[in-house]
Amino acid sequence: xxxxxxxxxxxxxxxxxxxxxxxxxxxxxxxxxxxxxxxxxxxxxxxxxxxxxxxxxxxxxxxxxxxxxxxxxxxxxxxxxxxxxxxxxxxxxxxxxxxxxxxxxxxxxxxxxxxxxxxxxxxxxxxxxxxxxxxxxxxxxxxxxxxxxxxxxxxxxxxxxxxxxxxxxxxxxxxxxxxxxxxxxxxxxxxxxxxxxxxxxxxxxxxxxxxxxxxxxxxxxxxxxxxxxxxxxxxxxxxxxxxxxxxxxxxxxxxxxxxxxxxxxxxxxxxxxxxxxxxxxxxxxxxxxxxxxxxxxxxxxxxxxxxxxxxxxxxxxxxxxxxxxxxxxxx
Amino acid sequence: xxxxxxxxxxxxxxxxxxxxxxxxxxxxxxxxxxxxxxxxxxxxxxxxxxxxxxxxxxxxxxxxxxxxxxxxxxxxxxxxxxxxxxxxxxxxxxxxxxxxxxxxxxxxxxxxxxxxxxxxxxxxxxxxxxxxxxxxxxxxxxxxxxxxxxxxxxxxxxxxxxxxxxxxxxxxxxxxxxxxxxxxxxxxxxxxxxxxxxxxxxxxxxxxxxxxxxxxxxxxxxxxxxxxxxxxxxxxxxxxxxxxxxxxxxxxxxxxxxxxxxxxxxxxxxxxxxxxxxxxxxxxxxxxxxxxxxxxxxxxxxxxxxxxxxxxxxxxxxxxxxxxxxxxxxxxxxxxxxxxxxxxxxxxxxxxxxxxxxxxxxxxxxx
Numbered sequence: 001x002x003x004x005x006x007x008x009x010x011x012x013x014x015x016x017x018x019x020x021x022x023x024x025x026x027x028x029x030x031x032x033x034x035x036x037x038x039x040x041x042x043x044x045x046x047x048x049x050x051x052x053x054x055x056x057x058x059x060x061x062x063x064x065x066x067x068x069x070x071x072x073x074x075x076x077x078x079x080x081x082x083x084x085x086x087x088x089x090x091x092x093x094x095x096x097x098x099x100x101x102x103x104x105x106x107x108x109x110x111x112x113x114x115x116x117x118x119x120x121x122x123x124x125x126x127x128x129x130x131x132x133x134x135x136x137x138x139x140x141x142x143x144x145x146x147x148x149x150x151x152x153x154x155x156x157x158x159x160x161x162x163x164x165x166x167x168x169x170x171x172x173x174x175x176x177x178x179x180x181x182x183x184x185x186x187x188x189x190x191x192x193x194x195x196x197x198x199x200x201x202x203x204x205x206x207x208x209x210x211x212x213x214x215x216x217x218x219x220x221x222x223x224x225x226x227x228x229x230x231x232x233x234x235x236x237x238x239x240x241x242x243x244x245x246x247x248x249x250x251x252x253x254x255x256x257x258x259x260x261x262x263x264x265x266x267x268x269x270x271x272x273x274x275x276x277x278x279x280x281x282x283x284x285x286x287x288x289x290x291x292x293x294x295x296x297x298x299x300x301x302x303x304x305x306x307x308x309x310x311x312x313x314x315x316x317x318x319x320x321x322x323x324x325x326x327x328x329x330x331x
Numbered sequence: 332x333x334x335x336x337x338x339x340x341x342x343x344x345x346x347x348x349x350x351x352x353x354x355x356x357x358x359x360x361x362x363x364x365x366x367x368x369x370x371x372x373x374x375x376x377x378x379x380x381x382x383x384x385x386x387x388x389x390x391x392x393x394x395x396x397x398x399x400x401x402x403x404x405x406x407x408x409x410x411x412x413x414x415x416x417x418x419x420x421x422x423x424x425x426x427x428x429x430x431x432x433x434x435x436x437x438x439x440x441x442x443x444x445x446x447x448x449x450x451x452x453x454x455x456x457x458x459x460x461x462x463x464x465x466x467x468x469x470x471x472x473x474x475x476x477x478x479x480x481x482x483x484x485x486x487x488x489x490x491x492x493x494x495x496x497x498x499x500x501x502x503x504x505x506x507x508x509x510x511x512x513x514x515x516x517x518x519x520x521x522x523x524x525x526x527x528x529x530x531x532x533x534x535x536x537x538x539x540x541x542x543x544x545x546x547x548x549x550x551x552x553x554x555x556x557x558x559x560x561x562x563x564x565x566x567x568x569x570x571x572x573x574x575x576x577x578x579x580x581x582x583x584x585x586x587x588x589x590x591x592x593x594x595x596x597x598x599x600x601x602x603x604x605x606x607x608x609x610x611x612x613x614x615x616x617x618x619x620x621x622x623x624x625x626x627x628x629x630x631x632x633x634x635x636x637x638x639x640x641x642x643x644x645x646x647x648x649x650x651x652x653x654x655x656x657x658x659x660x661x662x663x664x665x666x667x668x669x670x671x672x673x674x675x676x677x678x679x680x681x682x683x684x685x686x687x688x689x690x691x692x693x694x695x696x697x698x
Contacts, residue, residue: 049530050501163619164396193395194557198601199614220530223603227610247607264535266560267605269584274542275564277535281500 012181012214013038013061018074020056020065020238026286030056032238033309034074036216040181043208043215045229045246047222047261051282052235054218058184061216062101063091079181097127100175101184104191106167110159116143116170117155120177127178142173146203165196169203176207183208185217189224201227222265226250231318234258237283237293240312244319254321257294292323300325338463338476340516340548341437343386345422350383351551352407352438352519357381357416359402363624372624376402378575380416381650384519389545389552391566391583393559393598397623398572400555404523407553408440421518436466439512443524445504449496455481455507456492462515480510483547484540502533506540513548521553526561538565559602563587568657571595574623574631577650581658591653591660594632630663642670 013036020031031053038044048054059065061076063083076083079098086094103109111119120142121135130138136155143151146169159167168188175183185204189197205228208215217228225232225246232249234242234257242255253259260278280297283289292310295301304324312320313327357380364371377399384390392400405411407418409431418425425434442448449458459477464470478488484506496504505525512520522541526534538561545552556562562569563583570580571592579592590596600615616635621627627634633643642663650661663669 049532163622165619193620194559195395195597195601195614195616196619198603198611199617201603202611202614221603222531223605226605226607227603250605250607261531264532265605266535266538266564269587270564271583275535275539277539278532279536281502281533282530 011037012040012079013216014075014077015057015061016075018057018060018076019072020053020060021071023069023071028285029288030238030285031060032288034235034238034240035312036233036240038182038214038216040214041208041212043217043228043230045225045232046216046218046235047220047225047232048218048235049220049261049282051237051285053238054235055186056238057235058101058186058216058218061184062095062099093127096123096175096180097178098180099182099184100178100180101186102168102171102175102188104187106164106171107159109171110167110174112159115156115158116162116173120174123174124177138177139173142177143170145176145207146170146173148173164192165199168192168196168200172200172204172207176211176213179211180213182214182216185215187219188217190219190221197224198227204228222250222262234261237288238285239293239322241294241323242321244316248316248319254315254319254326255294255323256298256300256325258321260297338466338468338514338516340518341421341433343421347386349386349422350419351386351388351421352384352553353417353419354383354403354407355381355417355419357403357406357418358414359399359406359411360414374623375575375626376623377406377413380572380575380577382570382577382580384551384553385567386421386518387545387549387551388568389554389566391562391569392553392555392572393557393562393569394572395557395598395620397574397620399575399623400572401523402575403572404440404521404553404555408438408521409434436515437517438519438521439515439517440521440523441505441508441512441525443527445501445508445528446496448508449504449511451496454493454495455499456488458496458507459511459514462511466515476514477510480513481507483513483544484510485536486510500533502529502537505529505537509537509540509544513544516548517550519551519553521555523555524557525554527556527558534561541565559599571598574620574626576631577661578632579660579662580650581653581655581660585655585658589653589655589658591658591665592632592662593636593638593664595660597635630661638664638671638673640671 015034015036018031018034022028022030034057046054060072072084117136117139120139121132124130124135124138125132139155140151143154148154148166148169162170189200192200219225229246232244232246233240236257242249242258249258253262263276264278278297283293289296291306291308295305310322310324312322314320357377359377361374361376362371363374380403394400406413420429420437423429456474456477459480460473463473463476478492481488481491486503486506526537529537544550554562554565566583569583569586570577573594579590579595586595590599597615604610618635621634629644629646630648633639648661648663650659651666652659653665663671664673667674
C-alpha cells in the first residue's frame with residue numbers, strides 16, 4: 001500500500017484484481033485482473049490499442065457498464081468509498097461529485113438542446129444544492145477557468161454553435177464544475193486538430209496542477225501520454241502488462257509488447273528504413289490464449305509463456321511488468 | 332501467371348520528366364445554409380490549388396480538418412466535379428481526352444474507414460475481382476488475380492477469399508482495400524488517412540506493406556494524413572494546406588528543417604513530444620481553425636498568426652519560391668516586395684546565413 005496524500009489513507013483510486021466479463025452470444029473477457037493504485041494529484045496515462053480494456057476500466061470506475069450483461073468482480077475503492085457497493089443515490093453523488101469523466105466526442109457528451117451555461121448550472125445545483133443564480137455564477141467561473149474567450153457570452157451558446165476545441169473546453173468545465181477529486185479522460189484530444197490538441201493537453205496539465213486532481217488519462221497515442229502523464233500503465237488484452245514512471249516506461253520499456261509498441265511508433269527521421277512492426281494482431285477477447293496474451297506475437301515466447309497466469313514481476317518500487325522472462329535476470 | 336498479364340498498367344507517355352499528375356487552379360466551393368430564395372454562405376473547400384506529383388514519388392498532403400485535403404483527393408479521382416481547374420494525368424487532361432472510366436483505372440483511392448468502403452455483401456474475392464471484371468477481364472482470370480493480390484498484401488487467399496468484411500480486423504480490411512485498389516493496375520494511388528484508424532502496431536505493418544507494393548508495382552502515391560510523423564516517414568515532398576489553400580510545399584526534410592510559413596511551423600511545433608524530458612511548454616498558436624465559410628481576407632492564416640501586419644489582411648500572398656529547391660511558401664514574409672516589415676529583413680539575413688540555420692523568430696509578436 002502506498003502513502004497517498006489523502007489524510008495518509010492510501011491511494012485515492014484503488015482498483016484490485018478487477019475482472020469485467022460481457023456475456024451474451026459469446027463471453028468477452030474485457031478485463032482480466034487489473035490493479036491500479038493512484039495517489040491524489042497523480043496523472044496516470046493508460047496506453048493501449050483498441051480492445052485493450054482502457055475504456056472499460058474507466059467505465060467500470062464510474063459504474064457505466066450495462067449491469068445486465070456485465071459481470072464485474074474484484075474491488076474498486078475511490079476516496080475510501082466502495083464503488084461496486086454503491087446504490088442509486090450514492091452513485092448520483094459520486095458521479096460528477098467525486099469522479100468525473102471527459103470523452104473523445106464532446107458533441108455526444110453535451111446535451112444539444114440546452115445551453116452550455118444551463119448544463120453546467122444544473123449540474124452544480126443538483127450536486128451542491130445551491131440556487132440557480134449561484135449555479136450560473138459557477139458556470140461562468142468554470143468557462144473562464146478553461147479559457148473560453150468572452151465566457152459570459154458563451155454561457156448562452158448551444159454546443160453546436162461552438163468549434164471543436166471550444167466544445168472540448170466546455171466539457172472540461174462541466175466535468176470540473178463540482179470539484180471532483182478524480183478526473184477520467186477517455187481520449188479527449190484524439191478527435192481534435194493538431195494545433196488544438198496541444199492547447200487542450202496544456203490546459204488539462206495546468207488545471208490538474210492547480211486543482212491537485214488525480215487523473216486517469218486513456219490514450220493510444222504515446223506522444224499524448226508523454227505530454228500529460230506522471231506514470232504510465234500499458235494495457236494489452238485486458239491486463240496491465242507494464243507500469244512505472246513515464247520516464248522509465250518510455251525510455252527503458254521492459255515488457256516485449258511495450259518495446260514493440262514504442263519501436264513501431266514513428267519518430268524523427270526514419271525515411272528509407274523499415275518500421276519494426278509487431279507481427280499479427282491482438283487476440284480476440286472471447287478466445288484469449290492461455291498464459292501470456294501477447295505470447296502469440298512475441299518473438300521471445302516459449303512454453304513457459306503459454307501456461308497459467310503470468311504474475312506481475314516487480315522491477316522496482318511502483319514498477320512492474322507481466323513477463324516471465326523478467327523473473328529471471330537473463331533478459 | 333502474373334497480376335499484370337490480364338490488365339496491364341497504362342503505358343507511360345511522357346517519360347520520367349513529365350509529372351504523373353498535374354493539378355492547376357483547382358477550385359471547389361460548396362453552398363451552405365441557403366434557404367428558399369436566399370443564398371447562404373459558401374465553403375471554399377478548395378480554392379485555386381495547384382501542384383504536381385512526379386512519377387514514383389510520394390506526395391504528402393497535410394493540414395487540419397476543413398483544410399480541403401480530402402476534397403482535393405475526391406476532385407482528383409472524379410468523385411466530385413471541380414468548379415474550376417485542370418487535372419492532367421501523364422500529359423492527358425481529364426475530360427474528353429481521358430474518360431472518367433479510364434481515369435479511375437489509372438488512379439485509385441484507399442479511404443480511412445476500412446469497413447464503410449467495402450461492400451458488406453461481397454466476399455473478399457468478389458470485392459477485389461469486381462473492378463477487373465467491369466474492365467473486361469474474364470471471370471476466372473479476375474479470380475486468380477484477386478488471389479494473387481491477396482498474397483501480395485500478406486493475406487492467405489485460401490483462408491480469406493471467401494470471407495466477408497465483418498469477419499476481418501481493421502488491419503486486414505485495410506489490406507483488402509489496398510488489394511482492391513491495385514486490382515486495376517493503377518499508376519497513382521491516393522491514400523486518404525488510410526492508416527489513421529489503425530492501431531500503432533498494425534499501422535507500422537501497413538506502412539511497410541505500402542512501401543513494398545510501391546517498389547514492386549512502380550506506384551506513385553498521394554498520401555493524405557493529419558499525422559505528421561507518418562507523413563515525414565513516407566513522403567518525398569509535402570504540401571501543407573490551410574482553409575482550402577496551399578500555404579507551403581517542399582521536400583519533406585526541407586520543410587521539417589526550414590519551414591517558412593508560420594502555419595507550417597505551428598503545425599510542427601504542435602506535435603506532442605515523445606521525450607519525457609522535452610515536453611511542450613507552450614501551445615504554438617491559440618484558438619481553433621476559423622470556419623471555412625467566409626474565410627478571413629488576405630492571408631487566411633492572419634487571424635492566428637503572430638506576425639500578422641496590415642498587408643496580411645489586405646493582400647492574398649502568392650505561393651513563392653523560397654530559394655531552396657522546390658520549396659515554396661505563400662507568406663508575405665517570404666516575398667521581399669510585399670511590404671511586410673519582416674520580409675526584407677528576413678531576405679537579407681537569409682542571404683547572409685546561406686540557409687544553414689533558421690533565423691530567430693521569437694521576436695516581438697504583433698497580435
